Amino acid sequence: MKIRLLLITLMAILISCKKPVPRxxxxxxxxVATGGCFGPCQYTALSIDSSLExxxxxxxxxxxxxxxxxxxYYEAKVSQGFWDTLNMKLExxxxxxxxxxxxxVIDSQDFEIIIHDDRGVKHIRFTGDSFPDSVxxxxxxxxxxxxxxxxxxxKGPIQxxxxxxxxxxxxxx
Numbered sequence: 001m002k003i004r005l006l007l008i009t010l011m012a013i014l015i016s017c018k019k020p021v022p023r024x025x026x027x028x029x030x031x032v033a034t035g036g037c038f039g040p041c042q043y044t045a046l047s048i049d050s051s052l053e054x055x056x057x058x059x060x061x062x063x064x065x066x067x068x069x070x071x072x073y074y075e076a077k078v079s080q081g082f083w084d085t086l087n088m089k090l091e092x093x094x095x096x097x098x099x100x101x102x103x104x105v106i107d108s109q110d111f112e113i114i115i116h117d118d119r120g121v122k123h124i125r126f127t128g129d130s131f132p133d134s135v136x137x138x139x140x141x142x143x144x145x146x147x148x149x150x151x152x153x154x155k156g157p158i159q160x161x162x163x164x165x166x167x168x169x170x171x172x173x
């Protein structure tokens with residue numbers, strides 16, 4: 001009798017469990033790029049979209065200065081969990097309300113982020129230290145996300161909407 005009651009209870013619990021509802025993300029694509037500075041700042045561009053495709057370009061300012069970082073053109077897949085986290089992080093910093101351009105400091109690295117969502121495009125350009133730490137932390141997290149996936153080298157080039165890495169990419173072709 002106790003076993004039958006236990007089985008009925010377990011079946012009721014299992015039947016009542018539902019699959020989690022997938023998250024509805026507004027963002028459809030994010031591109032982040034870094035540009036040069038008066039120091040050894042790397043030129044990079046990264047694009048991640050809702051189809052979970054990541055595209056990456058890593059260049060360098062001066063030959064041989066960035067041997068420890070990834071150079072060239074690469075592609076990868078990100079997980080749905082990563083994509084959901086990216087969306088939540090951008091929503092948390094209220095990306096829709098951020099200024100589109102911030103203070104330009106001559107000797108600081110250039111950053112650029114382009115966010116495509118259901119309503120349009122948000123294009124933000126800034127230099128290091130011009131946003132609050134919480135915002136810059138999210139941008140740097142996205143920019144370094146290529147380190148968390150298995151990248152596959154491709155011949156390239158990849159076209160990005162971002163421009164701060166552009167002059168270097170043109171020179172490298």
